[in-house]
Amino acid sequence: MNQEKGFTLWFTGLSGAGKSTISKILEDELLKRGKKVEILDGDEVRENLSKGLGFSKEDRDINIKRIGYVAKLLARNGVAVITAAISPYRQVRDHIRNENKEFVEVYVNCSLYQCIQRDVKGLYKKALTGEIKQFTGVSDPYEEPLNPEVVVETHLETPQQSAAKIIEKLEQLNYL
Ligand SMILES: Nc1ncnc2c1ncn2[C@@H]1O[C@H](COP(=O)(O)OP(=O)(O)O)[C@@H](O)[C@H]1O
Ligand SMILES: [Mg+2]
Numbered sequence: 001m002n003q004e005k006g007f008t009l010w011f012t013g014l015s016g017a018g019k020s021t022i023s024k025i026l027e028d029e030l031l032k033r034g035k036k037v038e039i040l041d042g043d044e045v046r047e048n049l050s051k052g053l054g055f056s057k058e059d060r061d062i063n064i065k066r067i068g069y070v071a072k073l074l075a076r077n078g079v080a081v082i083t084a085a086i087s088p089y090r091q092v093r094d095h096i097r098n099e100n101k102e103f104v105e106v107y108v109n110c111s112l113y114q115c116i117q118r119d120v121k122g123l124y125k126k127a128l129t130g131e132i133k134q135f136t137g138v139s140d141p142y143e144e145p146l147n148p149e150v151v152v153e154t155h156l157e158t159p160q161q162s163a164a165k166i167i168e169k170l171e172q173l174n175y176l
């Protein structure tokens with residue numbers, strides 16, 4: 001086991017796709033395996049590190065770069081970092097891939113239809129009526145990753161199956 005090796009597991013996907021759910025399952029699994037773990041969840045980051053930022057492309061990119069920077073500091077000290085933010089723009093994700101050496105991108109894929117059906121936080125309803133503007137997938141862009149290390153299909157898998165796929169990839173990449 002590679003207990004000392006830090007890395008950044010970077011989730012990207014629509015709201016309600018399953019980033020937070022899978023990140024918590026993985027946290028438990030990684031802790032069991034003796035890793036140090038930190039989750040940087042988009043919602044929490046926006047309450048703290050990025051309080052005051054909005055949802056323009058510029059603000060979203062600043063938010064994502066901050067998450068990437070903190071992830072870099074932690075990962076280089078041996079922490080398994082899981083980031084769970086929509087991170088809709090490809091260019092800034094690729095920028096972080098270049099800055100953070102040990103980087104594993106996970107595309108948390110889920111059909112927009114299924115995300116709307118789930119509507120975990122009731123936000124799609126508000127986005128579809130126009131009450132919320134600049135909502136990713138509805139009224140703001142989402143750019144799929146072109147070469148992610150892992151793709152999970154949460155409209156077809158259970159959260160446990162999705163988490164297991166990611167663990168398998170981390171083993172293959174020699175992080176576990
Ligand atoms: N394979 C899966 N992976 C993750 N979540 C899933 C999966 N299948 C169904 N779900 C459900 O989808 C919802 C995802 O919500 P959440 O994790 O908050 O999304 P996000 O953090 O991406 O906005 C949860 O209610 C979860 O139980
Ligand atoms: Mg979430």
